[in-house]
Amino acid sequence: xxxxxxxxxxxxxxxxxxxxxxxxxxxxxxxxxxxxxxxxxxxxxxxxxxxxxxxxxxxxxxxxxxxxxxxxxxxxxxxxxxxxxxxxxxxxxxxxxxxxxxxxxxxxxxxxxxxxxxxxxxxxxxxxxxxxxxxxxxxxxxxxxxxxxxxxxxxxxxxxxxxxxxxxxxxxxxxxxxxxxxxxxxxxxxxxxxxxxxxxxxxxxxxxxxxxxxxxxxxxxxxxxxxxxxxxxxxxxxxxxxxxxxxxxxxxxxxxxxxxxxxxxxxxxxxxxxxxxxxxxxxxxxxxxxxxxxxxxxxxxxxxxxxxxxxxxxxxxxxxxxxxxxxxxxxxxxxxxxxxxxxxxxxxxxxxxxxxxxxxxxxxxxxxxxxxxxxxxxxxxxxxxxxxxxxxxxxxxxxxxxxxxxxxxxxxxxxxxxxxxxxxxxxxxxxxxxxxxxxxxxxxxxxxxxxxxxxxxxxxxxxxxxxxxxxxxxxxxxxxxxxxxxxxxxxxxxxxxxxxxxxxxxxxxxxxxxxxxxxxxxxxxxxxxxxxxxxxxxxxxxxxxxxxxxxxxxxxxxxxxxxxxxxxxxxxxxxxxxxxxxxxxxxxxxxxxxxxxxxxxxxxxxxxxxxxxxxxxxxxxxxxxxxxxxxxxxxxxxxxxxxxxxxxxxxxxxxxxxxxxxxxxxxxxxxxxxxxxxxxxx
RNA sequence: GCGCCCGUAGCUCAGUUGGAUAGAGCGUCUGCCUUCUAAGCAGAGGGUCGGGGGUUCGAGUCCCUCCGGGCGCGCCA
Numbered sequence: 135x136x137x138x139x140x141x142x143x144x145x146x147x148x149x150x151x152x153x154x155x156x157x158x159x160x161x162x163x164x165x166x167x168x169x170x171x172x173x174x175x176x177x178x179x180x181x182x183x184x185x186x187x188x189x190x191x192x193x194x195x196x197x198x199x200x201x202x203x204x205x206x207x208x209x210x211x212x213x214x215x216x217x218x219x220x221x222x223x224x225x226x227x228x229x230x231x232x233x234x235x236x237x238x239x240x241x242x243x244x245x246x247x248x249x250x251x252x253x254x255x256x257x258x259x260x261x262x263x264x265x266x267x268x269x270x271x272x273x274x275x276x277x278x279x280x281x282x283x284x285x286x287x288x289x290x291x292x293x294x295x296x297x298x299x300x301x302x303x304x305x306x307x308x309x310x311x312x313x314x315x316x317x318x319x320x321x322x323x324x325x326x327x328x329x330x331x332x333x334x335x336x337x338x339x340x341x342x343x344x345x346x347x348x349x350x351x352x353x354x355x356x357x358x359x360x361x362x363x364x365x366x367x368x369x370x371x372x373x374x375x376x377x378x379x380x381x382x383x384x385x386x387x388x389x390x391x392x393x394x395x396x397x398x399x400x401x402x403x404x405x406x407x408x409x410x411x412x413x414x415x416x417x418x419x420x421x422x423x424x425x426x427x428x429x430x431x432x433x434x435x436x437x438x439x440x441x442x443x444x445x446x447x448x449x450x451x452x453x454x455x456x457x458x459x460x461x462x463x464x465x466x467x468x469x470x471x472x473x474x475x476x477x478x479x480x481x482x483x484x485x486x487x488x489x490x491x492x493x494x495x496x497x498x499x500x501x502x503x504x505x506x507x508x509x510x511x512x513x514x515x516x517x518x519x520x521x522x523x524x525x526x527x528x529x530x531x532x533x534x535x536x537x538x539x540x541x542x543x544x545x546x547x548x549x550x551x552x553x554x555x556x557x558x559x560x561x562x563x564x565x566x567x568x569x570x571x572x573x574x575x576x577x578x579x580x581x582x583x584x585x586x587x588x589x590x591x592x593x594x595x596x597x598x599x600x601x602x603x604x605x606x607x608x609x610x611x612x613x614x615x616x617x618x619x620x621x622x623x624x625x626x627x628x629x630x631x632x633x634x635x636x637x638x639x640x641x642x643x644x645x646x647x648x649x650x651x652x653x654x655x656x657x658x659x660x661x662x663x664x665x666x667x668x669x670x671x672x673x674x675x676x677x678x679x680x681x682x683x684x685x686x687x688x689x690x691x692x693x694x695x696x697x698x699x700x701x702x703x704x705x706x707x708x709x710x711x712x713x714x715x716x717x718x719x720x721x722x723x724x725x726x727x728x729x730x731x732x733x734x735x736x737x738x739x740x741x742x743x744x745x746x747x748x749x750x751x752x753x754x755x756x757x758x759x760x761x762x763x764x765x766x767x768x769x770x771x772x773x774x775x776x777x778x779x780x781x782x783x784x785x786x787x788x789x790x791x792x793x794x795x796x797x798x799x800x801x802x803x804x805x806x807x808x809x810x811x812x813x814x815x816x
Numbered sequence: 817g818c819g820c821c822c823g824u825a826g827c828u829c830a831g832u833u834g835g836a837u838a839g840a841g842c843g844u845c846u847g848c849c850u851u852c853u854a855a856g857c858a859g860a861g862g863g864u865c866g867g868g869g870g871u872u873c874g875a876g877u878c879c880c881u882c883c884g885g886g887c888g889c890g891c892c893a
Contacts (some may be wrong), residue, residue, distance in 0.1 A: 322817090468890085477893085541887075596827090597886090658830080660821060770857070776849065816853085
């Protein structure tokens with residue numbers, strides 16, 4: 135509701151200033167620091183004063199005096215050196231917010247089936263080992279952003295890119311072939327067992343070390359990789375078994391956090407269906423890439439990047455080689471190697487042409503996984519599905535693309551955009567957004583706890599990055615297990631009778647999930663998370679369970695009210711109706727100054743729409759996490775100040791009840807956007 | 817070398833297009849459970865917003881510079 139009123143005020147000011155002063159200034163509005171200064175303020179007169187060469191305070195006074203009434207606004211005052219402070223009609227705001235919230239709650243799934251499609255790619259874990267906390271940050275961020283987009287009415291398709299033919303898979307295959315060694319059948323048997331991803335995690339670390347011990351073994355890896363890419367032979371079969379099994383492990387892990395996908399796009403199909411050949415032809419035809427004939431890149435197809443997208447060459451290298459070769463091609467990005475194989479970036483350009491429906495080719499599709507909520511995830515396939523199967527949805531053809539990828543990959547992402555631009559698709563390139571985020575590292579203490587040896591100079595850093603290649607890091611399932619154990623402990627301490635029951639399990643589940651998702655979402659994207667078990671396992675203070683608990687308290691009030699006050703339902707239900715219809719005017723409970731604390735809560739509850747807008751615009755789910763916490767905190771303060779069920783005045787009690795359920799509706803909605811569900815009790 | 821990100825309370829972080837008195841959580845200390853669940857609330861203490869210049873009516877926020885930290889720049893992905 136806040137957003138609606140704010141818009142109205144901005145529009146009124148813009149119109150008024152345009153009419154009266156024949157000039158257009160950007161209208162900024164903000165929340166004043168104190169409630170006594172109103173709910174919306176604008177410093178626009180400072181800017182206007184500059185243009186008109188008049189004192190800002192006088193201008194503000196003129197505008198305040200002559201501004202036409204705005205629906206939902208009680209009055210406009212002048213403050214400070216020339217601020218316009220707007221005071222809202224509290225009662226009207228309350229009623230509109232209740233109405234909006236009830237409408238949203240009645241029809242929460244407002245996912246758009248039409249309109250421009252947004253493709254969000256997230257998770258994209260290499261299918262060669264178990265998922266770790268860094269992957270969880272990616273998935274949880276992406277998932278929350280998807281929920282935000284859908285909530286604001288966008289049509290969204292979630293893709294998860296599976297690099298099932300890359301070196302990382304090749305490494306594990308090499309491990310099974312050389313280190314173990316195991317036959318195809320043996321690997322297939324292992325792949326069907328639980329924790330196969332853990333087994334590969336360790337094997338991958340061993341292979342990394344084995345390769346480091348003798349560099350000549352790298353040749354073996356290249357050979358294995360080539361076989362996998364070509365898609366035939368024992369290595370390719372084993373790669374398929376390994377990667378398919380690990381994808382299943384990842385899906386199971388992410389199902390524990392209720393993260394869904396529409397499509398798993400696999401690199402094997404990009405290769406087998408010759409997506410690259412099509413893209414290669416386009417790139418050559420439109421002159422986006424050139425064949426370097428001399429210099430260090432001789433024999434490679436390279437793409438010249440515009441200067442802003444290209445980090446400069448290493449100074450030393452330029453000095454050594456720059457003299458005898460054409461400068462331009464030396465500074466270009468290699469797309470096709472001199473041996474004719476395509477780089478990762480090249481494949482990514484092909485994939486993105488497909489995402490935008492520009493490639494002129496399509497995948498075949500198969501259903502691959504049914505999520506616990508019943509949603510079907512599909513994967514790409516090289517051949518048409520057998521007749522009689524379910525028809526696949528139409529994938530791709532995006533209007534806009536968000537790639538949730540860590541910030542270290544900013545450069546390759548720019549190259550992909552540059553590729554689109556070089557092909558003449560500059561609008562698509564502009565609508566390709568790198569949704570970047572910083573790493574999840576470990577605090578030195580946490581690394582020591584996990585038994586890693588850390589260099590002395592690292593011990594005093596706030597965080598240290600550990601190497602996945604060496605098998606270091608916190609596995610996602612381990613962390614979720616620990617959280618569940620912690621949550622169970624708490625639940626059973628508080629509700630011993632629920633131990634082992636379905637209700638107890640549900641509670642444990644909601645709390646552990648809520649704690650983890652909130653923990654990963656409370657940091658803004660650019661913040662490197664220094665992971666520590668103590669913080670992640672906390673259920674107090676700024677955490678998911680804190681916000682969930684506020685919802686649980688509301689549940690408790692409404693439940694208790696119905697149980698212990700026989701007349702409650704009859705009297706209060708009737709009064710609630712009188713509140714909603716306006717027959718009981720909320721104004722008397724919200725009037726300043728006695729009603730300020732209640733109004734504070736109403737205002738915050740009514741600000742969900744504005745916060746969602748800002749979060750989407752900034753691509754920052756953390757803003758919503760913050761909002762959930764603020765609302766829960768405001769409710770807790772209210773809860774301690776006002777005892778609702780023992781309120782003598784029946785009309786006031788009805789008002790407090792209505793406010794309480796309004797807070798629940800808004801808090802539940804905000805938490806849902808983070809993928810957090812509050813249990814009935816906890 | 818060049819580019820990107822970061823530096824705010826003891827610790828971990830917010831601070832959304834520049835706006836009025838810089839905020840949370842954790843930790844520390846002091847209180848509050850015979851009234852709707854204490855996963856909570858109230859209070860105390862804690863800051864030269866890395867340093868220095870500049871732009872502006874106004875700077876934690878923008879520009880310059882210096883210091884400190886992280887990341888990226890491969891015929892890897």
